[in-house]
Amino acid sequence: MSTSDESDAKVSPRHVSDGDYAKLLAIRTALRGFEQWSADRATEQGITARQHQLLLAIRGHAGDTAPTVQDVANYLFIQHHSAVELIDRAVRSGLVRRTTDQQDHRVVRLVVSPQGQDILEGLSGSHLLELAQLASLFEVLHDVSDAPARDER
Secondary structure (H helix, E strand, O other): OOOOOHHHHOOOOOOOOHHHHHHHHHHHHHHHHHHHHHHHHHHHOOOOHHHHHHHHHHHOOOOOOOOEHHHHHHHHOOOHHHHHHHHHHHHHOOOEEEEEOOOOOOOEEEEEOHHHHHHHHHHHHHHHHHHHHHHHHHHHHHHOOOOOOOOOO
16 A cells, blocks of 8 residues: 655646545445455454454465564554564464574564464455455446536536
8 A cells, every 4th residue: 555655746636526536435435345344254253353364464475484473564554563462362362373484593483373274264265256346346436437527616
């Protein structure tokens, strides 16, 4: 995700039409709806939405080695100490295991436990289907040409 920076200030302003506002609302509503839907599915599996995100961050990590606490913190957009607390709870729940890095024994790496993997697999299939529907909404919103503004203020 990007945040505002100097490059954003260089973009020339344009008129935001009623259609633009409607698109933005539709997208934000769909994203928030997905987040709520996802949280409900996690709860049904006996975990929190944050634990689901943690499992996905660990399992989805690309690379030759398992992710570190800092990797997970970056994926979840949280501070290191918050990631540690989340991981501690996940370890106590049997969802995640800590391992020592083979090359640098000071580094702790994270792996999803078999129990966590079962839960994550159960959630991931339905999430992929739901995301496919959400993606189609983005395509429709992107492909629709702007109708003339209803109100030219």
